[in-house]
Amino acid sequence: MADxxxxxxxxxxxxxxxxxxxxxxxxxxxxxAGVASRSVEKxxxxxxxxxxxxxxxIYGSYESLxxxxxxxxxxxxxxxxxxxxxxxxxxxxxxHLLMEKPVALNVAQFDDIVKACEENGVQIMDGTMWVHHPRxxxxxxxxxxxxxxxxxxxxNSCFSFYSDPDFLKNDIRVKPDLDGLGAxxxxxxxxxxxxxxxxxxxxxxxxxxxxxxxLNEAGVILACGASLHWEDDKVATFxxxxxANLTMNLTAIGTFGTLNLTDFIIPxxxxxxSYTTSAKPGFNELVTxxxxxxSEHTVNVSLPQEACMVREFASLVQNIKKNGxxxxxxxxxxxxxxxxxxDAVIQSIKNGxxxxxxVS
Amino acid sequence: MADxxxxxxxxxxxxxxxxxxxxxxxxxxxxxAGVASRSVEKxxxxxxxxxxxxxxxIYGSYESLxxxxxxxxxxxxxxxxxxxxxxxxxxxxxxHLLMEKPVALNVAQFDDIVKACEENGVQIMDGTMWVHHPRxxxxxxxxxxxxxxxxxxxxNSCFSFYSDPDFLKNDIRVKPDLDGLGAxxxxxxxxxxxxxxxxxxxxxxxxxxxxxxxLNEAGVILACGASLHWEDDKVATFxxxxxANLTMNLTAIGTFGTLNLTDFIIPxxxxxxSYTTSAKPGFNELVTxxxxxxSEHTVNVSLPQEACMVREFASLVQNIKKNGxxxxxxxxxxxxxxxxxxDAVIQSIKNGxxxxxxVS
Numbered sequence: 165m166a167d168x169x170x171x172x173x174x175x176x177x178x179x180x181x182x183x184x185x186x187x188x189x190x191x192x193x194x195x196x197a198g199v200a201s202r203s204v205e206k207x208x209x210x211x212x213x214x215x216x217x218x219x220x221x222i223y224g225s226y227e228s229l230x231x232x233x234x235x236x237x238x239x240x241x242x243x244x245x246x247x248x249x250x251x252x253x254x255x256x257x258x259x260h261l262l263m264e265k266p267v268a269l270n271v272a273q274f275d276d277i278v279k280a281c282e283e284n285g286v287q288i289m290d291g292t293m294w295v296h297h298p299r300x301x302x303x304x305x306x307x308x309x310x311x312x313x314x315x316x317x318x319x320n321s322c323f324s325f326y327s328d329p330d331f332l333k334n335d336i337r338v339k340p341d342l343d344g345l346g347a348x349x350x351x352x353x354x355x356x357x358x359x360x361x362x363x364x365x366x367x368x369x370x371x372x373x374x375x376x377x378x379l380n381e382a383g384v385i386l387a388c389g390a391s392l393h394w395e396d397d398k399v400a401t402f403x404x405x406x407x408a409n410l411t412m413n414l415t416a417i418g419t420f421g422t423l424n425l426t427d428f429i430i431p432x433x434x435x436x437x438s439y440t441t442s443a444k445p446g447f448n449e450l451v452t453x454x455x456x457x458x459s460e461h462t463v464n465v466s467l468p469q470e471a472c473m474v475r476e477f478a479s480l481v482q483n484i485k486k487n488g489x490x491x492x493x494x495x496x497x498x499x500x501x502x503x504x505x506x507d508a509v510i511q512s513i514k515n516g517x518x519x520x521x522x523v524s
Numbered sequence: 525m526a527d528x529x530x531x532x533x534x535x536x537x538x539x540x541x542x543x544x545x546x547x548x549x550x551x552x553x554x555x556x557a558g559v560a561s562r563s564v565e566k567x568x569x570x571x572x573x574x575x576x577x578x579x580x581x582i583y584g585s586y587e588s589l590x591x592x593x594x595x596x597x598x599x600x601x602x603x604x605x606x607x608x609x610x611x612x613x614x615x616x617x618x619x620h621l622l623m624e625k626p627v628a629l630n631v632a633q634f635d636d637i638v639k640a641c642e643e644n645g646v647q648i649m650d651g652t653m654w655v656h657h658p659r660x661x662x663x664x665x666x667x668x669x670x671x672x673x674x675x676x677x678x679x680n681s682c683f684s685f686y687s688d689p690d691f692l693k694n695d696i697r698v699k700p701d702l703d704g705l706g707a708x709x710x711x712x713x714x715x716x717x718x719x720x721x722x723x724x725x726x727x728x729x730x731x732x733x734x735x736x737x738x739l740n741e742a743g744v745i746l747a748c749g750a751s752l753h754w755e756d757d758k759v760a761t762f763x764x765x766x767x768a769n770l771t772m773n774l775t776a777i778g779t780f781g782t783l784n785l786t787d788f789i790i791p792x793x794x795x796x797x798s799y800t801t802s803a804k805p806g807f808n809e810l811v812t813x814x815x816x817x818x819s820e821h822t823v824n825v826s827l828p829q830e831a832c833m834v835r836e837f838a839s840l841v842q843n844i845k846k847n848g849x850x851x852x853x854x855x856x857x858x859x860x861x862x863x864x865x866x867d868a869v870i871q872s873i874k875n876g877x878x879x880x881x882x883v884s
Contacts, residue, residue: 183810317747317768320680320761326779374761375732375879376753387677389759391749393736399749401680401734401761408677408777410805410814413784417768419686424773424786426800427814434812440786445770450543452794452828454770454787468812519735 167486170478171197171236172262173221173229175250177210178241180264184291185214187470188239194478196220197236200229226250230257237481240264241291243342244349248273251288255280260287260481260491262474266349266506267499274503278496287480289473289495290502292357294429296476297469299437300361302461303423307362307416312443314419316398319362321355322413323429324387324405332406338384346385347406348509354412354429355402356505357498359392362416362423365498368392368400370519371505373512378407390509393519420444424458431469438462527846530838531557531596532622533581533589535610537570538601540624544651545574547830548599554838556580557596560589586610590617597841600624601651603702604709608633611648615640620647620841620851622834626709626866627859634863638856647840649833649855650862652717654789656836657829659797660721662821663783667722667776672803674779676758679722681715682773683789684747684765692766698744706745707766708869714772714789715762716865717858719752722776722783725858728752728760730879731865733872738767750869753879780804784818791829798822 172188174181177199188196196216201207204224211220223229230238230253237260242250247268254261261281267290268274281288294300307313327335336342337350345352360367370393377388387405414428421443431437442458467475483489501524508520532548534541537559548556556576561567564584571580583589590598590613597620602610607628614621621641627650628634641648654660667673687695696702697710705712720727730753737748747765774788781803791797802818827835843849861884868880 180811183812186810314686314769317765318682318684318763320682320763320773322678322680322775322777324678324777326674370735372735372877374751374759375730376751376757376759378757387757387759389751389761391734391736397736397738397747397767399734399736399747399763401749401763403678403680403759403761405677405777407757407779409674409780409782409802411775411777411782411802413680413775415682415771415773417682417684417765417771419767420769422769422771426784426818430807430811430814432814432817442769442771447790450546451540451790452543452830454790454792457792458786470812517732 167193167482169193169195170481171195171234172239173197173232173235174199174239174241175226175229176240176242177201177206181239181241182214183470184239184241185216187468187474190467190471191474191478193482194474197234198223198229200226230254230259235259236485237262243336244269244345245342248276251277252280255284255286258284258286262289262291262477264291265353266345267503269344270507271500271503274500278500281491281496285484285491287477287484287491289477290499291473292354293470293473295357295361296472297431297437298465298472299431299439299463302463303439306421306423306441307418313421316363316416316418318398318417319359319400320415321358321402322411323351323354324403324408325351325410326408327406332380338380338386340382340384344384345506347404348385348388348506351406352388352402352404352509353502353506355404357502358414358428359400359402360498360501360505363394363398365501366394367501367504367522367524368394370521371508371512372519373509373517375517377513388509388513390512392505434465434468436462436464527553527842529553529555530841531555531594532599533557533592533595534559534599535586535589536600536602537561537566541599541601542574543830544599544601545576547828547834550827550831551834551838553842554834557594558583558589558592560586590614590619595619596845597622603696604629604705605702608636611637612640615644615646618644618646622649622651622837624651625713626705627863629704630867631860631863634860638860641851641856645844645851647837647844647851649837650859651833652714653830653833655717655721656832657791657797658825658832659791659799659823662823663799666781666783666801667778673781676722676776676778678758678777679719679760680775681718681762682771683711683714684763684768685711685770686768687766692740698740698746700742700744704744705866707764708745708748708866711766712748712762712764712869713862713866715764717862718774718788719760719762720858720861720865723754723758725861726754727861727864727882727884728754730881731868731872732879733869733877735877737873748869748873750872752865794825794828796822796824
């Protein structure tokens with residue numbers, strides 16, 4: 165008998181929840197079970213506008229969704245400042261938790277959330293989609309290939325998007341009491357994650373913010389960057405910004421190989437995604453061209469990355485529900501490392517750009 | 525009557541001189557007039573191996589080439605530590621000067637060279653080839669397009685190549701008394717130049733070296749990076765290394781557009797070169813793809829970039845010789861700015877990675 169799909173309830177009608185509710189619908193082992201808003205009308209409109217199944221429930225409060233025994237798991241797209249309260253409550257209500265990034269305002273908050281999940285035996289995973297794309301696995305195989313890629317030496321990552329005056333005045337991502345981590349939390353999260361991903365999640369020894377971060381009047385970061393340094397001389401830089409054109413570049417360079425892509429967070433197209441590798445290139449005799457040329461690789465996609473994410477989450481939840489398995493620790497560990505580096509960037513900015521030692 | 529081609533003599537049989545002697549041969553307004561080495565046999569072998577014209581002369585000393593009235597201009601591919609002496613002597617002998625990069629060990633030395641060139645009325649240009657590629661002009665048109673690219677916000681540049689143990693032990697680029705600026709002078713030069721190029725050669729206000737540069741036992745830089753900062757919040761980073769796979773990435777991001785290429789210094793192929801632009805991209809409705817997709821542009825090449833460089837140099841020299849024009853100041857100004865930033869990176873490394881103010 166096939167496992168029953170995991171019934172996921174959505175807490176909050178955020179814009180990103182539209183994409184994720186479709187992903188839940190597409191994932192073969194999950195179903196959209198309901199949506200909660202502080203306004204029942206808003207929740208009903210959201211369900212209608214996003215084609216929810218007729219059996220999906222509408223809740224006029226977050227609590228009522230969390231209290232419903234017909235909900236297995238919760239997708240939490242609330243502003244970062246609300247994560248601590250609602251993630252812990254979700255865990256206490258024995259609901260598994262898929263939560264948006266940044267996972268918390270700082271690591272201490274996230275540790276509280278993880279503790280609540282552990283105490284209540286529920287799975288936690290953050291909503292970073294691109295790591296679940298089949299392309300990401302293919303790229304990782306290249307980075308792990310000691311003969312073609314060698315040893316990782318450097319990473320550069322950039323995520324920026326241009327925000328109009330309305331965004332810069334009104335979006336929750338520029339409000340200190342909502343998504344107070346600003347561009348660092350929203351865009352820099354991906355840069356940090358991509359660097360850690362390339363480094364097999366080995367934490368750097370130190371993190372130093374680049375000088376000249378741009379803050380708004382309320383002190384929220386609109387653009388910043390940082391460099392990460394490891395004991396073995398690996399170095400990585402990232403830049404994130406609300407003030408520059410949409411760009412999603414990732415470059416990882418090893419002793420023998422290079423990986424390049426320019427759409428690592430959201431692939432240009434849903435049905436396929438590409439990346440470029442170069443392995444042991446040299447020059448022709450007079451150094452007027454490369455030999456061999458880089459290779460472009462295209463990965464066909466049967467399930468979009470956000471649905472792969474939901475499928476992975478639901479699979480872990482099924483394993484707990486059906487087999488009594490322990491919640492998987494890999495995903496919260498990765499979330500925590502990402503937040504740890506993010507916290508270090510903020511601390512370095514506060515410390516006048518001095519390097520901050522990472523203590524896990 | 526067509527102008528006579530500029531007769532260029534090559535001082536030193538460096539590996540790079542093979543490529544440039546072919547470029548001189550290909551340039552329509554220049555001719556390979558001779559080559560000098562401290563060994564006449566080495567010079568003769570070099571001329572033979574590189575298909576010099578029969579009328580090209582062989583010199584057993586640098587001085588004899590500089591003294592020859594049949595030489596109009598000199599290409600100087602000597603180690604950096606020898607530039608000051610031989611570039612000044614070249615100018616004093618009234619020979620126009622095409623010299624390899626980095627132009628000097630520091631700006632003070634380069635200022636001496638420029639002074640000698642000015643006093644003797646000779647042209648000076650450095651050997652940075654990629655800025656002469658027709659692709660570079662096309663890319664600049666995109667960066668200058670206020671509607672499609674907007675205002676420059678950030679640049680990232682990377683040039684690395686993997687060096688084998690023999691290089692790391694014996695190459696002149698790891699010897700403090702020869703190319704003592706190491707990877708910064710050899711590879712970082714291009715990163716700095718590309719950033720200045722994207723910024724319309726506006727000097728940054730401050731430069732800060734990234735932490736963790738890698739030095740060899742003699743103190744020569746094998747890998748390092750830096751961030752550059754302007755008053756208007758523009759920021760740029762570059763990384764250079766002898767220890768990581770061949771990579772030549774350049775990304776420039778404006779408010780509305782992004783330029784990406786991965787072979788900016790030496791194009792993958794000689795007969796054509798590409799770059800990618802993205803202008804005002806957004807997402808589709810559910811943020812699962814980009815609209816519009818980036819555009820790839822390919823520029824066909826009739827003359828390789830190094831020959832375009834020689835053609836430009838020879839054209840300036842012809843203008844001086846034939847029309848009595850003043851030497852062009854654009855190229856030495858650009859060289860000097862590049863060296864100024866390079867010096868600041870070294871100073872920042874020495875100062876414990878504190879930012880260094882750029883005073884032109």
